[in-house]
Amino acid sequence: MITQKAKYALRALTVLADADADEPVMISDIAAQQKIPKKFLEQILLDLKHHGVVASRRGKQGGYLLLKPAHTITFGEILRIIDGPIAPLPCLSITAYRRCDDCDGEQNCQIRHVFAKVADATRKVLFSTTIADAIAPKHSAEVTRLLA
Amino acid sequence: MITQKAKYALRALTVLADADADEPVMISDIAAQQKIPKKFLEQILLDLKHHGVVASRRGKQGGYLLLKPAHTITFGEILRIIDGPIAPLPCLSITAYRRCDDCDGEQNCQIRHVFAKVADATRKVLFSTTIADAIAPKHSAEVTRLLA
């Protein structure tokens, strides 16, 4: 299961992707439109900002906007930022590798082989699907094919 | 990430699969061999027993054994028992479906479409890989093909 926070993040990004590229969208508007607790959303967007996904303008007429085109923002990228590693086992994580202290010998680990396949399959989907695909489902098959 | 508990469960099952089909293996032996806290493993095996995966014998010369052949016990089945739903979203779970209260209209949910693909890909691997595959990695490709 992905966290609620990740779901909020992805939905917030679809709102930004739907908006004019140069028109900031206020946190309150995103929160209202997607039924996200406003203060919680603040944290999420700030996090995304610190990771270079979105930009913000302060003060009146402020708000958030995408820092790069929607079709370059993948689901996998966002999930990594919000929920952490994609991999089902620490010893299979690309970004946060950690040895399993209870299994000796990764080559021999009977579990690892199976979950390596799971991780591959999951990554294939998550990193070939973008925010742009999400807001234009009709288009997604085509984009997926282009990125394959 | 799968839980430590699920990892323990899968590893314990590989031990049972490796043993003689009619020779019960003691909890202590499994725990020692796989470095699993014994009392924790007790709970896990009991849980697996209640779900019809393993059987047990009490008293001296007691222990646990598989209730069905190793090649019929899938990773997905075990993960469901120990960790719960496979699906990344409650509204995509087969065994524990729950409506997302914040998204109105599942057909329109932009997130759901993507994670449905993730769920499919994950299930494909998890339910076509068995404990038998885990203990005989060389054989796994063939079995996977047969089950496909």
Add this chain to the structure above:
DNA sequence: CGAATGTCTATAGAAATAGTAGAGTTACAC
């Protein structure tokens, strides 16, 4: 009988999740 083994329930500490609170900073409008 008695010792070895599984059964069951309860408890507990640590971490993660899902928020909430509030003081601070910036920038536009007037």
Add this chain to the structure above:
DNA sequence: GTGTAACTCTACTATTTCTATAGACATTCG
């Protein structure tokens, strides 16, 4: 140049989940 509407940042909290541990009980074999 002031006020106010917005984002920024840190801290706090309640709830749940995870990872065990403890101990009394039941069963079986020798």
